Amino acid sequence: MTEPPDKLRQLLDAAGVARCLDEIAAAMDARWKGEEKIALVGVYRRGVPFARALAERLRARGREVDFGKIDITQYRDDLQTMTVLPKLEGSELGFDLDDAVVILCDEVIYTARTSRAALDELLDFGRPRCVQFAVLVDRAGRELPLQPDYAGIRVDLTPNERVSVRFADGDGRDEVFVRPWPQKTT
Amino acid sequence: MSITPRKDLLDIASLTNEEIEFVLANAVPFKDLFKRSVKKVPTLKGQTVLTLFYEPSTRTRSSFEVAANRLSADVTHFDIESSSVVKGESVLDTVETLESMRVDYIVVRHKQSGTPSLIAKNTRASVINAGDGWHAHPTQALLDAFTLREKFKDMRGARVLIVGDIQHSRVARSTSLIFRRLGMNVSYLAPGSMMPRETPEEVKLFGNWADALEWKPDVVYLLRVQSERMDEPFFPSAAEYHKNYGLTDARVQILRERGLWLMHPGPVNRGVEITDQGMNYEKSLINQQVENGIAVRMSVLYWLKPGAV
Numbered sequence: 256m257t258e259p260p261d262k263l264r265q266l267l268d269a270a271g272v273a274r275c276l277d278e279i280a281a282a283m284d285a286r287w288k289g290e291e292k293i294a295l296v297g298v299y300r301r302g303v304p305f306a307r308a309l310a311e312r313l314r315a316r317g318r319e320v321d322f323g324k325i326d327i328t329q330y331r332d333d334l335q336t337m338t339v340l341p342k343l344e345g346s347e348l349g350f351d352l353d354d355a356v357v358i359l360c361d362e363v364i365y366t367a368r369t370s371r372a373a374l375d376e377l378l379d380f381g382r383p384r385c386v387q388f389a390v391l392v393d394r395a396g397r398e399l400p401l402q403p404d405y406a407g408i409r410v411d412l413t414p415n416e417r418v419s420v421r422f423a424d425g426d427g428r429d430e431v432f433v434r435p436w437p438q439k440t441t
Numbered sequence: 442m443s444i445t446p447r448k449d450l451l452d453i454a455s456l457t458n459e460e461i462e463f464v465l466a467n468a469v470p471f472k473d474l475f476k477r478s479v480k481k482v483p484t485l486k487g488q489t490v491l492t493l494f495y496e497p498s499t500r501t502r503s504s505f506e507v508a509a510n511r512l513s514a515d516v517t518h519f520d521i522e523s524s525s526v527v528k529g530e531s532v533l534d535t536v537e538t539l540e541s542m543r544v545d546y547i548v549v550r551h552k553q554s555g556t557p558s559l560i561a562k563n564t565r566a567s568v569i570n571a572g573d574g575w576h577a578h579p580t581q582a583l584l585d586a587f588t589l590r591e592k593f594k595d596m597r598g599a600r601v602l603i604v605g606d607i608q609h610s611r612v613a614r615s616t617s618l619i620f621r622r623l624g625m626n627v628s629y630l631a632p633g634s635m636m637p638r639e640t641p642e643e644v645k646l647f648g649n650w651a652d653a654l655e656w657k658p659d660v661v662y663l664l665r666v667q668s669e670r671m672d673e674p675f676f677p678s679a680a681e682y683h684k685n686y687g688l689t690d691a692r693v694q695i696l697r698e699r700g701l702w703l704m705h706p707g708p709v710n711r712g713v714e715i716t717d718q719g720m721n722y723e724k725s726l727i728n729q730q731v732e733n734g735i736a737v738r739m740s741v742l743y744w745l746k747p748g749a750v
Contacts, residue, residue, distance in 0.1 A: 326470065329470075329482035329483070329484045329743075330482060330483055330484075334484060335488075335746070337446075338445065338446075339443045339444065339445055339446075340443060340444055340445070340446050340463075340743070340744060341443045342442045342443060342444075342463060342466055342467060343466075343467045343469075343470040343471070343743075344470065345469060345470030345473055346470070346473070375483070376482075379477065379478075379479040379481070379482075380477060380478075380479075381478065
């Protein structure tokens with residue numbers, strides 16, 4: 256279902272998303288200068304196209320990049336309270352994680368509970384040399400002490416707003432917008 | 442696809458096609474987990490799974506226990522042999538005790554059909570039927586379907602010949618049903634004394650191997666001959682059963698020539714329903730059934746939720 260346009264507030268258009276991706280890829284390239292290879296791991300769902308877009312940019316810079324995805328559903332801390340269960344997508348890391356430089360990629364960080372689950376899961380695959388974290392949108396409101404190493408934009412929203420990210424790879428267009436999000440009444 | 446959790450798994454008949462699909466689809470990532478160095482996820486951390494087996498079954502019980510362990514649940518076995526049950530405690534008294542222990546999942550096997558359902562009605566815990574009488578064995582059916590799905594891109598139209606004591610087999614009942622629900626063609630080969638009185642119209646019935654093989658099955662599914670039946674007048678002797686209905690070496694050769702898959706729920710009676718050569722048959726799926734049993738049971742535990750409707 257598409258939201259009525261007047262309820263949506265655009266934070267980034269396609270050009271804005273592209274600019275953020277370019278900046279993040281450049282920052283990763285500079286940070287890991289001299290490193291033979293880095294690995295990008297997208298957190299399912301939209302962390303995957305985000306990671307893929309960054310991998311393309313890094314490869315265009317001549318850098319070798321491993322790529323993987325993780326589905327954190329089995330590591331969620333709210334499974335017992337969910338009224339609808341998601342189908343598991345499964346995780347795929349087609350490279351050896353031991354001693355790798357890994358950058359976890361997700362489209363948004365907010366409470367950091369997803370990031371915590373992603374980190375827990377990643378470490379069950381092996382022992383990377385280093386793990387960093389990249390997001391397109393860093394939203395204020397952490398419930399856990401985790402911070403991204405790379406972020407496209409930073410925003411502070413009210414609890415009844417939600418950040419939605421679309422990627423051309425899967426959604427048809429690159430865009431970031433804010434939409435109303437009904438809060439549970441207690 | 443997302444789905445509402447269910448409280449209990451008592452049989453195949455009450456499952457929707459979407460629920461079957463959900464359990465089978467999720468078993469794939471659970472099976473992928475077995476390749477990792479850490480074969481464990483925190484999905485059921487803090488939950489307690491209790492195995493309540495009124496009939497002995499090392500394999501099914503171990504399979505559930507491994508599945509629950511890999512989901513990080515705490516697993517406890519309620520030891521019937523040394524419990525008050527042998528002193529005459531009723532099933533519902535036992536359930537009341539388990540309620541006080543606040544277990545979250547109860548895996549039940551009982552020789553009486555309907556006991557898991559009775560327990561489910563009297564507990565908040567999720568109940569999984571691990572085999573009740575002649576009635577049902579839903580996780581065996583789900584793991585059988587999962588195993589064949591790994592071999593057939595499209596199961597619809599594929600042919601499965603189920604051989605043995607159909608009448609007294611909860612495996613045959615549940616497995617035959619799920620195969621048909623997934624669009625497969627099912628036939629039975631059994632002695633007259635072991636053929637059910639009533640069978641669905643679409644299930645073909647055979648009394649001998651020659652006719653059954655004429656039907657051109659893709660899969661032969663052997664049932665275990667229950668040892669207690671050997672003293673009952675359902676067939677003259679184990680040797681006679683083997684000769685007429687077992688997978689003899691000559692029949693293994695036919696399976697090999699035709700490239701048929703072979704299944705068996707285990708444990709096998711060597712020399713009765715199958716020979717040593719049959720056990721070494723290269724297209725036997727018996728070991729895969731065991732491995733897949735853990736993944737499918739993990740998927741079932743992921744789906745069920747204590748207290749759900």
